[in-house]
Amino acid sequence: MRVGVVILPQQRWAEAAATWRRAEELGFDHAWTYDHLSWRSLRDEPWFATVPTLVAAATVTSTIGLGTWVASPNYRHPVPFAKELMSLDDISGGRFVLGVGSGGAGFDATVLGHEALSPRDRARRFEDFVTLLDLLLRQPATTWRGHHYAAHEARMVPGGPSSPRLPFAVAANGPRGMALAARLGDGWVTTGPPREKGDDGPDALEHWWRGVGQMCARFDRARDAAGRRRGEPRRYLSVDVGRYALASLDVFLDTYERAHALGFTDVVTHWPRPDGVYAGEESVLEAVADRLPGLR
Numbered sequence: 001m002r003v004g005v006v007i008l009p010q011q012r013w014a015e016a017a018a019t020w021r022r023a024e025e026l027g028f029d030h031a032w033t034y035d036h037l038s039w040r041s042l043r044d045e046p047w048f049a050t051v052p053t054l055v056a057a058a059t060v061t062s063t064i065g066l067g068t069w070v071a072s073p074n075y076r077h078p079v080p081f082a083k084e085l086m087s088l089d090d091i092s093g094g095r096f097v098l099g100v101g102s103g104g105a106g107f108d109a110t111v112l113g114h115e116a117l118s119p120r121d122r123a124r125r126f127e128d129f130v131t132l133l134d135l136l137l138r139q140p141a142t143t144w145r146g147h148h149y150a151a152h153e154a155r156m157v158p159g160g161p162s163s164p165r166l167p168f169a170v171a172a173n174g175p176r177g178m179a180l181a182a183r184l185g186d187g188w189v190t191t192g193p194p195r196e197k198g199d200d201g202p203d204a205l206e207h208w209w210r211g212v213g214q215m216c217a218r219f220d221r222a223r224d225a226a227g228r229r230r231g232e233p234r235r236y237l238s239v240d241v242g243r244y245a246l247a248s249l250d251v252f253l254d255t256y257e258r259a260h261a262l263g264f265t266d267v268v269t270h271w272p273r274p275d276g277v278y279a280g281e282e283s284v285l286e287a288v289a290d291r292l293p294g295l296r
Contacts, residue, residue, distance in 0.1 A: 001260050002029035003292060004236075004268040005285070006069050008278075009033045009048040013056055016048075019271065020057040023064060026289035030065030031057065032099060032268065035072050038107045041277055051084050058092035066092055069238075069268065070099035070171045070189060073129040074108040079154045082136035089160030096162075099189055099236075100133070101171035102126035123176045124148065130170060134184050137165035169236055178219050182226035187234040187266070190215055191241045208242040209258055216262050236266040245269040246280045249287045256295060 005028050007019055023031040035050045054066055066088075071081070088096045102122050103109060109116045117125060128146035135142045135151075142154045160166055169187030172178045181188040193211035195204060216235070223232070237259045239245045245255040246269055259267045269288075272280030 001256065001264060001295065002266045003256070003288070003295070004028055004030035004032060004065070004067075004266060006032045006034065006268060006270045008039075008042070008271070008273070009050065009053045010042070010046050011048075012046075013048075013053075016053070017056065017060050021060050023271070024061045026286065027292050028064060028289065029266070030067060030097065030268075031061075032067045032069035033057075035068045035070060035099075036104075036106075036108055037075065037111055040106060043107060051088065054088055054096070055091055058088065058095065061095075062093075063095075065095050065097055067097035067169065068099045070101035070169070072101060072103040072108055073125055073148075074103035075112055076129075078129055078132040078136060078149050079151050082133055082154070082156060085133070085137065085166060086156055086160045089162050089166045094161040094166070096160075097167045097169055097187070098133070099169045099171060099187075100130060101189070102177060123174070126177065127180055130168065130180055130184055134165065134168070169234070173215060175218070175222070178222040179226065181233065182219070182222040182228055185233045187236050188219055189236040189238065190219075191238045195241060205242055212237065212242075213262055234265040235263060236268060237262075237264045239267050240270050240278065244278060244280060246272055246278075246284045246288065249284060249291070252284070252288050253291070 005023055007023065011019065020031060033050055033053050038047055050068060057066055085098060105116055125148040128148045132144055132146060132149050132151060135144055136154060136156050140155060140157050140159065142151050144151050167186035168184060169189050170181035170185035171189035172181045173190055192208055192215065195208055239255050239259060243251065245252045256267060270278040272278060272282055272285055
C-alpha cells in the first residue's frame, strides 16, 4: 500500500521548495496540495495557488507522484483547466495525478459572487466537469455540451506524456459520485463519513472506521455496475478525518493496518503544521518514512 502526504500551500516558495524535496527524499509515494482559494480555519492565513505550486514542485523533484487533493469545479472551467493539466503532465514527466471532487460548500463555493448550488446541482456539475475533462485530455480537439459546461473545438495539442490521459482520482462519498469514479476514475478517493467537531473518543473513531468499511462496500457495488475488474480503480483514503494519523508512529501504523484490511491501495496524511489543524512533529513523519520500505 502506497503512502502520500498533503503539503498545504502556505509557505512562500523559497521555504516550500525544501518541503517538497524532503517529501521525495523521505520516500513518500506521492505528494499533494489542496485546491482551494482559502480553506476553513486557515481562511485568513497565507495561501498560494494550486497549479503554480505543483509546477514548481515538479521542477524541484524527479520521482515522487504529484497531485491535487482535490481539484474543485467551484471556480474552474474544464477547458482552460485541461490546458493547465496537460502542461503539468508534461512538466512533471507524467508524474501528475488529478485528484478531483465536486467542490465544497465553503468559502470557495460563493467567492465568484454566485449562489451556492444545491447538492443535486453540485453532483450534476461534477459529472459534467469530469466528463469534459476526460474528453479534453484524451483527444486533440473536443466539442461537447453538458448542463454546466461546454467546449467548442477546444484544442489540446500536443497532449501530455501520460496515455491515454493523465490519471484521475475521483473523490466521492455519495452514490452518484461513486458511479462516476467507477466509470471514469483511475482511482477513488474518500474521506470516510464526517465526524462531529469535538467528537474524539474511541467510540467515535470505531464508528468512523465502520463508516469507511460501509463506503467500501458501496463502492464495490458501483465498480461492479460499471463493469470494472476487481482491484480497479485504486482506492485512496484520506486518513486524517478519523484522527490525525501522525499523532504518533503507533497511531499511524494502526491507521495503515486498518486501511489495508479494508482494501485501500493508498493512504494520504498531512505534513505536520506547527499549530492548529494537523499540528504535529516532523519527527513522527520521519519515523513513518523510516518504516515505509517494510510496509510496502
